[in-house]
Amino acid sequence: MATAIGSGAMSNSLHDLDEADLFLVTGSNTTEAHPIIGMQIWQAVRHKNKKLIVIDPRKIELTKYAAMHLRQRPGTDVAVYNGLARVIIEEGLADLDFIRDRTEGFEEAKEIIMTYTPEVVEKISGIPKEQLIEAARMYGKAERASIYWAMGSTQHINGVHGVHSIVNLAMLTGNIGKPGTGVNPLRGQNNVQGACDMGCLPNQFPGYKPVNVPENVERVEKVWGVKVPTKPGLTLTDMVNSMGTEGGIKGLYIMGENPMMSDPDLNHAKEAFESLEFLVVQDIFLTETAELAHVVFPATSFAEKEGTFTNTERRIQRVRKAVNPPGDAWEDTKIICSLSKEMGYPMEYPSASKVMDELASVTPIYECVSYEYLDKGVAVHWPCNSCSIDRTSCGTLIMGTPVLHEEKFTRGAGKFLAFEFQPPTEWPDDEYPLILTTGRNLWHWHGGSQTRKVSSLNERSPEPYMELNAADAKKMGIKNSEEVKVTSKRGGITLKAVISDRPTPGVVFIPWHYKE
Incomplete structure (x- = not known):
């Protein structure tokens, strides 16, 4: 996203979700992984007559209310997005004025996009061409359409290409830079946006400033009083x-x-x-x-320390200490500062607000963020370079930039970047005939370090399981609730089978919360 439009964050605020005429949800089991946002979309569709398109190989809660559900073969997202874009161009639904005035690279991208006919996409993805055409028309004709996606669209071999293809759809139709539109990646954790904002990335300082740009180096060295690395570090993998x-x-x-x-x-x-x-x-x-x-x-939990969370909509919110930490647990800042002092670099912060003041001094997008406003309940969205406070139609005090890219993109002109579909490195074969997909369920979160210690949640989802289609179960002689061993080329696990119509034939689903 940053390459295409200058920012990798959600372009719109959840305040303006109701202003959309149509939602396109792809790679996101929203009601289970992001239940508050999922509920907002559900309410808008059920009670305000908004339209919903879901692109997901598996049935999810939102598909019950969707006008269209495109069930693609896992790993074929790029072909699907290219196919939607082709229909939009071919049927005259593209916003040519927006493309001319706000973007670059369209003609080069178009050459690739136009090779993805509905027939080609059907062959690659398994989505009937009639469904693809209808969904493209629905999205292309919407006055205000917003796209939401999560890790189902990013955490595979062609994830970057998929995100660029999503951004292409938004720019192609002019659905960006105004309320009720936008490209909106849903972050996987409650403060992952804030962690990235603060430079927890191998190649960037706070505020997404590259580490190899001299002026960025000069800014942080001046505040921190030390020499900093100027070469990108290693990624997690x-x-x-x-x-x-x-x-x-x-x-x-x-x-x-x-x-x-x-x-x-x-x-x-x-x-x-x-x-x-x-x-x-x-x-x-x-x-x-x-x-x-x-x-x-x-360390301490969120309820035992002061600070802020920056959520998926770039909204910076106060976290207030409710109880003292148990035993020998310390707040993260106390641990880090004590360790830093022992290593010869004293750091003294009398309060969490002083940490924020320093962050604002080295993070341009946080320039005017301070506890003075956060403690008043002001909804602060970065970039925040003005102390002006506005009031929304529902009375919320708001500061900063709820909607990005209104007059121009962060990088100037939005850049179309289209890619050919590249199949996954491994496809099913005779020995391994099924595709495994993973994800979350409503009752647990991530690796279960916290939620699996809550008895009421364990009662609702006590053990690992594998969802598979009835046709696959019949073919392999598997009965519901029977214990089965699931193996790949890299390992195997034993768990219970749940026969369900949620996965398509040839695809199974396992939630990742269980150490068993």
């Missing part, structure tokens, strides 16, 4: 692959993450983490990863 190799990573400090549950190949991850000479884990529970650590720092 590169870090894991580096462990145990000559010249690779020997020590690691992990905060609030449990890769021994969330890594896609746990056998490989276990071997990598056990090769480390020194592992520190800072967490609120003794997770599977913490069990491998040489040192564990007991």
